[in-house]
Amino acid sequence: MSSTKQIMEALEWRYATKRYDATKKISESDWKTLTNSLLMAPSSYGVQPWKFLIVENPQVREQLKAVSWNQTQVTDASHYVVFAYKEEMDEAFIQKYVDRISEVRKVNPESLNGYKAMMIENLAKAPGEKIKVWSQRQAYIAMGFLLETAALLKIDATPMEGLDPASYDKILGLEGSGYKTVATVALGYRHAEDTFQNMQKVRFAEDSVIEYVK
Template sequence: MPVFDTIKGALPMTHKTIQDALEWRYATKKYDATKKISDADWTTLRNSLTLAPSSYGVQPWKFLVIENPDVRKQLKPVSWNQTQVTDASHYVVFLYKEKMDADFVQKFINRVAEVRSAPLEALDGYKNMLVENLVKAQEEKIRVWSQRQTYIAMGFLLQTAALLKIDATPMEGFDPVAYDKILGLEGSGWKTVATVALGYRHQEDALQNQKKVRFTEDDLIQYIK
C-alpha cells in the first residue's frame, strides 16, 4: 500500500520507494557539469528548505543559492578545491543566525499573524516567551542552537533530493570565515555553517559503485520497553 495514498494529489510512494532512495544516495564526489536540475525539480527542492521544521518555528537560517560561476570559482580554493563547488548544478550555502534579537522575533511574530490571520496582541504571550528563551539566552548557546536547527533543513533537502533521484553532497570541508568574506556576510549577523552541492553524478565517480557502510540496526537502535 502506498505510504501517502491518503494525501490528495500525492504521487504513490511505497516503503520500497523510500528504502531504494536511501540506498541509492551517497555523497557524490564528481558531478557531471553538463547536467542541470530542472525548474520543476528545483521548486520541490527549495520547498523542502522553506518547509523544514525548526524549534519554536522561528527558522534561524538562510540559504544562499550560488548561481554566479565567478563566485563559485572564488569559493572552490577555500573549499579544499573540491570540484563539487563548481561542477554541481546547484550549490547551496547554509547560513545560521549568529544572535537572536527582538527585531527578528517581531518579524517572525508578524509573519505568524499574517499567515494565520491572528491579531498581534493575541501573540504577545508567544512573543514574550521567544524573547525570554532566545533573545535573553547566552550568545554561545544560541549560536550552537541555530547551527543545529540549520542541519535539520539540510536533512530535509538531502532526503527530498534522494527521492527525486538527484545527487547531493553535504559539505563541511571549507573555510567558513573565508566564505563569509567572499559572500559579504561580515557584520550581517549571518554565518556559514555548511553547504550542499546538488546535481547528477558523473559516470567516472567511482564512489557510486561502492557499498554503503553502516553499523547494524542492533548497534544503532535500542528499544526501551
C-alpha cells in the same frame, strides 16, 4: 511503487557524490521542489534562524572552491547551496516572526504576546554562544530535508563541511549581516566515472545504534 519502497530505494541510491557531471542541470520544476523542502523544514519555535544562499555566479563558485580544499563539487554541481545560521536572536527578529504568524494565520498579534514573551526569554536573552550552537543545529535540520528530497527526486547531493567558513562569509558578503556560514550542499547529477557510486554503504548494525527503551 509503494511510498515505503520508494523511500527505501532512494535511501539506498543516494551517496555523498564526489564527482558531478557539469553538463547536466537540475530542471526548474525539480529545483522548485528542492527549495520548497528548505522553506518547509521545521525549526525550534518555528523561528527559522537561517538563510540559504544559492550560488549561481561561476566566478564566485571558483573563489569558494579555492577555500573548500579545491573540491570539484563546488564548481561542477548544477546547484550549490550555502547554509548560513543566525548568530544571535533579538526582539526585532522575534517580532518579525510573530508578525508573519499573524499575517499567515490571520490572528490578532496581541493573541501571540505569550508566545512572543517566551521566545524573548528563551532566545533573545540566552547567552550568545548557546544561540550560535542552537542556530547551527537548526540549519542542519533543513539540510536533512534537502538531502532526503533530492534523493526522492533521484538528484545527487553532497553535504560539505570541508571549507573555511570565515572565507565564505567574506566572499559572500555575510560579514556584519548577522549570519555566518556553517556548511554547504552541492546538488546535481553524478559523473559516470565517479567510482564511489558503486561502493556499498557501510553502516553499523541496527542493534548497535537503535535501542528501544521500554
